[in-house]
Amino acid sequence: MTHLSVWAPAAATVDVVSPGAPTRALHPGGRPGWWHLDLESLHHGDDYAFSLDGGPPLPDPRSAWQPTGPDGPSRVYDHDTFTWTDTAWRGRPLPGGVIYELHIGTFTDEGTFDAAIRRLDHLVDLGVTHVELLPVAAFPGRHGWGYDGVCLWAAHEPYGGPDGLKRLVDACHARGLAVILDVVHNHLGPSGNYLPRYGPYFTDRYHTPWGSAVNLDGPGSDEVRAFLVDSALAWLRDFHLDGLRLDAVHELEDRRAVPFLEELSDAVDRLGTTLGKPLFTIAESDLNDPRVVTPRESGGLGIHAQWSDDFHHALHALLTGERQGYYVDFGSMSTLARTLTRVWLHDGRWSSFRGRHHGRPVDTSRMPGHRFLAYLQDHDQVGNRATGDRISALLPPGLLAGAAALVLTSPFTPMLFMGEEWGASTPWQYFTDHTDPALADAVRRGRRAEFAAHGWAERDIPDPQSPDTVRASRLDWSEPLRAPHAALLTWYRTLIRLRRTHPELTDPHLSAVHVTYDEAAGWLMLHRGPFRTALNLADEPATLPMGTANAEVLASWDPATIDRGLAGTTLTLAPRSTAVARLLS
The missing domain is CATH 2.60.40.1180 (Golgi alpha-mannosidase II)
Structure with missing residues (x-):
């Protein structure tokens, strides 16, 4: 028997549509706006969709399986059908760890969860402890960074779907690797988003870089927040993930007394207690506000760690000499020293880039360093460059080695971006696979216009919709086996081994x-x-x-x-x- 439930507060009727079966009506019940139905005829692997007020079939907002993509029907997925082998896994705390950020679609030539499994031994030999996956929530098309996801409970089918993700997590745990998933709560992609047809998931009272804001504090926001929290818990519980990276939390517009992030961090902590293993959240925040990672009992939001872009900017600007855009305040040894000892350069100081004062000081006498992530590269800092060029294309080997040494002996939690450890020569470019031709053209023109304003010729800007852009962004796994890449890989392994061996290097x-x-x-x-x-x-x-x-x-x-x-x-x-x-x- 399959239990169907959906929140559709404005609907007068809700039906379930399934191939070869009669249309059946769901019944209102429980919390306001909810509809339910138990069906003995619907089983694991069967397709279905919802119809609101006799309208077209729509995917289930809480579907874990979208076999033909976000625009197609949902498929019943019974999590109990998967056989896990990680019953002895008790998690891996973030403090003392080393994170490796990777994108499933370009980590290997095949671009699948199963193909990634075949490269996990490389990560074990490297010495990292946590694998962070860029978003895998289902999005239209085959290729993309993942930040245009629209089915927040379903693993992208071209990567291998829900079973493929489970196989990858199971294989990571078998090798002692924890798994973090990047999740996006601040917006949904521009195509394939059916949530507005179900209820007030978005609001025009605020606007974000992606359009209307997610409704976290208006009428109906109780259910919207529950939808996002339940989605986060489902990844952790049903897919056995160990942590979540929360995208751009500064774009979460929320004026309620208990912020959404506080509610989420509390729910994650409680689930960790129930499961008997450490679970954690990592925020990407542009606020430079230590309250994000201050424990809830001390008046903070209770997120366990956050990215530290100021450290990246200080290191990058010093080594490359770049001063454009947000690098304008960085580039000296004094700014790098400040970020190594006080976390942020902008901790209430003037920001030339923003034209105002920015940030709040970190109490370094009380706040542990492992709550902040340090990195030389990440997907944004590489992929948002005009041609996706890595820092290995800008620096000689000795300075690359020095940058790696500062990251891996810093007081923070180090994070590497895939291929960084051998100075990959392949770029990592911005790519999409929008199925709507008008949207695809708009993205292409917007990307070119953005960089043309900074002096780039249009012909030099990779076409986001071209398969060649995806191919160019895939790692070349022959590189770590040959010079000069092999020497840098050995250096990274040595540094990580030093960090693991000597407690002083992880002193918080x-x-x-x-x-x-x-x-x-x-x-x-x-x-x-x-x-x-x-x-x-x-x-x-x-x-x-x-x-x-x-x-x-x-x-x-x-x-x-x-x-x-x-x-x-x-x-x-x-x-x-x-x-x-x-x-x-």
């Missing part, structure tokens, strides 16, 4: 982090207990003071030497090189 106390630097000489040194991560940006060798203690080099990109003289110990680095050293008692 931000107040214990120090940075010394010489802007004119071009060197910077990160202090973590007895460990020193040193980076020389100059074209000449640099000699860095290490104090009076003796020291040893644990890892270096180019040969580095320790000298002890009457004036103390020094570390000498080759031009544009890096090393990790340890003071000896």
Whole structure:
């Protein structure tokens, strides 16, 4: 027997339509606006749709299976039909972890969950602990970043559907890897979104970069919030995921006394208690507000961690010299030192890019560093560039190695973007597969116009709708086996092993982090207990003071030497090189 239920508060009638079966009416009951029906004739694998007031068939908003995409019928999916092998899995906490962000469609040539399984041993050998999947909620077409999802409970069928996602999660857990899923609550895609036909899921009282805002505080918002919370819990419970990354939470318009994010974090914590394993949420937030990751009992929203774009901007601008757009306030060693010790540059300070003061200070005496993610690259910072060029196309190997060392010995939770670990030469470009020709053309023209305003020729901007753009963005798995990529991969493995081996490198106390630097000489040194991560940006060798203690080099990109003289110990680095050293008692 299958239980059908749907929220359609404005409908006078709701029917279920299924091939080869008579139309049956659902009955109102329970909470206002809800309709229900138990059907003995509908089983796992059967297709169905809802009809409101005799209208056209619509997919179930809570469908876990959309075999022909968001515009087609839903298919009954019984989660109990899948056989899990991860019964011994008890989760993996985020503190102390290393995250690897990947996109299923371009991680492999096949672009499927099952193909990704065949590359998991690479991630285990690399030493990462958490795999973060870009969104897999069903969207129209085959290819896309996933941020145009419209079926927030269903795994994208071209990737392998719900069973494929479960196989991937099961395989990750078998290898000791936790799995995080990127979910999008701030908007739905521009095509295939049928939620407005069911109820007031959106409101025109606020507007976002994607149009009308999700209705989190108006009439009917109780059910809208429940829909989003229940969707999040379904990914964690039914697909055995370990955490969720919440996209652009600063675009969630919400003026209720209990914010949606607080409600969500509480629900996730309670589910973790029920399941007996740590579950967590990670926010992408442009607010620079520590209250996002402050525990609820201390007056915060209770999200467990958040991305730290200021650290990325400080590192990227310093290494590349780029100062356009939001990089305008960054680029000096002092700004990088500030983000390493105080999390954000903009913590109430003036933002030239925004034309106003921005952010709030982090109490580094109380807030643990693992609540903030540090990264050299991510899908946005690569894919939103005109040609999707990675930082490996901009920097020499020694500076790439230095950037990796700062990320992986930082006081934050490190995150890598797929292929970064070997300096992938393949770009990661913006691509779509909109089935509506008018929408596809609008996206294509909009992308070209955006970058033409910054001086790019239209012919140089990849066509988002072209299959060639997707193909160009796929990783080349022959690269990590050959020079020069193999050397960088070895370096990443070494750094992650150091982080895992030495507790001082995962010490969460931000107040214990120090940075010394010489802007004119071009060197910077990160202090973590007895460990020193040193980076020389100059074209000449640099000699860095290490104090009076003796020291040893644990890892270096180019040969580095320790000298002890009457004036103390020094570390000498080759031009544009890096090393990790340890003071000896």
